[in-house]
Amino acid sequence: MDKQQQTLSPTAPGERIRSMDILRGFALLGILIMNIQNFAMIEAAYMNPLAYGDLTGLNKGVWIFSHIFGDLKFMTLFSIMFGAGILMMSERATQRGQSAAGLHYRRTFWLLIIGLLHAYLLWRGDILVPYALCAVLVFLFRKRSPKTLFILGLLSISVTSAIYFLSGWSIQFWPPESINQTMMSWQPGADSVAKEIAAYQGGWLDQMENRVPSSLMFQTFVFLIWTSWRVGGLMLIGMALFKWGVLTANRSVPFYRNMTLIGFAIGLPVVIYGIVQNFAAGWSMQYSMFLGVQFNYWGSLFISMGFMGGIMLICKTANPSRMTDALAAVGRTALSNYLLQTLICTTIFYGHGLGLFGRVDRVGQILLVLAIWAVQLIVSPIWLKHFRYGPAEWLWRSLTYKSLQPWRVKMPVAESP
Numbered sequence: 050m051d052k053q054q055q056t057l058s059p060t061a062p063g064e065r066i067r068s069m070d071i072l073r074g075f076a077l078l079g080i081l082i083m084n085i086q087n088f089a090m091i092e093a094a095y096m097n098p099l100a101y102g103d104l105t106g107l108n109k110g111v112w113i114f115s116h117i118f119g120d121l122k123f124m125t126l127f128s129i130m131f132g133a134g135i136l137m138m139s140e141r142a143t144q145r146g147q148s149a150a151g152l153h154y155r156r157t158f159w160l161l162i163i164g165l166l167h168a169y170l171l172w173r174g175d176i177l178v179p180y181a182l183c184a185v186l187v188f189l190f191r192k193r194s195p196k197t198l199f200i201l202g203l204l205s206i207s208v209t210s211a212i213y214f215l216s217g218w219s220i221q222f223w224p225p226e227s228i229n230q231t232m233m234s235w236q237p238g239a240d241s242v243a244k245e246i247a248a249y250q251g252g253w254l255d256q257m258e259n260r261v262p263s264s265l266m267f268q269t270f271v272f273l274i275w276t277s278w279r280v281g282g283l284m285l286i287g288m289a290l291f292k293w294g295v296l297t298a299n300r301s302v303p304f305y306r307n308m309t310l311i312g313f314a315i316g317l318p319v320v321i322y323g324i325v326q327n328f329a330a331g332w333s334m335q336y337s338m339f340l341g342v343q344f345n346y347w348g349s350l351f352i353s354m355g356f357m358g359g360i361m362l363i364c365k366t367a368n369p370s371r372m373t374d375a376l377a378a379v380g381r382t383a384l385s386n387y388l389l390q391t392l393i394c395t396t397i398f399y400g401h402g403l404g405l406f407g408r409v410d411r412v413g414q415i416l417l418v419l420a421i422w423a424v425q426l427i428v429s430p431i432w433l434k435h436f437r438y439g440p441a442e443w444l445w446r447s448l449t450y451k452s453l454q455p456w457r458v459k460m461p462v463a464e465s466p
Contacts, residue, residue: 065381066137068298068364071373073130074380074429075360078422079123081390082115085414087174088394090407091245092263093237096342099332100236103410111411117320121349124176126356127383128280131180132287133296136191150188152449157184159448163384163441172391173263176280179272183281190285198289205282209275210346217339235334249399249406256399295357298364305362312355319348378429385439386425393421434458 086095093100098112138156139149164177190198220228233241248259267276290296298305323344330336363373379386396402397417398409409417432439436456438446446454 066297067377069296070377070380072360073383074376076123076126077379077383077386081418082119085418088398089409089414091242097235097332108411111415122353125349125353128283129287132284133291136288136291139191153188156449157181168264173260178268179276179280187281187284195289195292198285202282202285205278208278212274213339220335232334235338246407250404251400253401298361302365305358308358309355312351316348316351320345375426375430378433379425382429382439385441388441
């Protein structure tokens with residue numbers, strides 16, 4: 050292999066940063082807590098818990114738990130890790146004498162293609178397309194100081210908050226038809242609910258009736274007013290945290306202990322107060338859709354920081370264990386595991402599989418989450434004993450580096466006695 054071929058190679062397993070793999074694995078598993086609701090129930094139920102399904106007893110308890118500890122928290126962590134990954138890959142490419150921009154944009158292009166296939170052929174809740182679109186612009190800021198990156202990230206996140214505040218305030222001036230249309234997306238009528246359930250309980254082609262317009266809306270309108278600002282801002286913050294050494298477990302134990310305590314001490318009361326206020330308002334569209342959502346929008350940042358501090362604290366103070374090894378394996382195969390979650394859940398809930406869409410309550414959903422976690426925590430380490438990458442990672446890397454990457458792990462050859 051010549052020198053040029055050596056530089057055009059992805060990060061070797063031995064060069065990986067364990068703390069980042071563990072945090073990425075933790076985030077990937079946690080994302081399913083909320084995603085399962087989109088797999089299993091009508092789209093409106095993701096934002097408005099009263100839109101569909103039982104919300105009493107244990108089901109209400111599961112929703113409250115999911116909202117406090119799941120909603121936006123793991124997406125926040127994963128977005129931060131994605132931003133850090135962009136910076137880490139570009140730095141390593143530069144060290145190898147490789148074009149960081151060329152590598153990044155090839156990598157981003159193929160992620161976009163994978164995301165589009167995922168969104169339009171499998172699941173409307175795809176996040177890969179927004180990640181790819183945000184990565185196009187975020188890359189340009191990689192050389193900024195961590196302080197500048199952090200400030201720009203917070204400003205970007207604030208844009209969506211301002212848009213929603215303005216929308217909530219201005220609703221008093223909306224024409225009736227606009228209010229009615231928005232209400233239909235927040236609390237769809239019985240006919241709309243029945244139509245969506247029938248689509249996903251039907252075959253793959255039947256699902257397209259809902260999946261295509263829903264994916265298109267998420268990648269255009271929702272992206273412009275929400276996803277781009279939130280995800281892009283978090284990626285910038287991820288770059289800042291990487292430069293500060295926060296994500297690589299290079300800060301002190303007291304630093305991570307304080308990060309954990311402060312994150313939860315601020316985030317939990319804010320999110321819980323938001324729950325109380327939204328239930329007091331009856332989850333009305335006029336309040337909860339635009340103003341009530343603000344508590345979790347900002348509180349989730351602090352809870353995510355609490356999770357991050359806790360994971361880094363474990364990485365610094367605890368010996369490697371089967372659990373941390375398993376989380377690191379899930380993190381190393383995050384794209385494959387993300388797509389695997391889609392394959393498992395669509396097979397369970399959609400009509401080309403078991404057709405349980407709209408039939409599994411929130412308790413049943415969280416039990417399925419636990420089962421899927423068990424599968425991924427068991428299978429991922431076993432897979433990496435035999436293969437260098439997950440199957441989706443191998444394909445992505447091969448396309449990015451324009452050559453088939455070595456896949457199997459070379460087993461040591463026993464010496465003759």
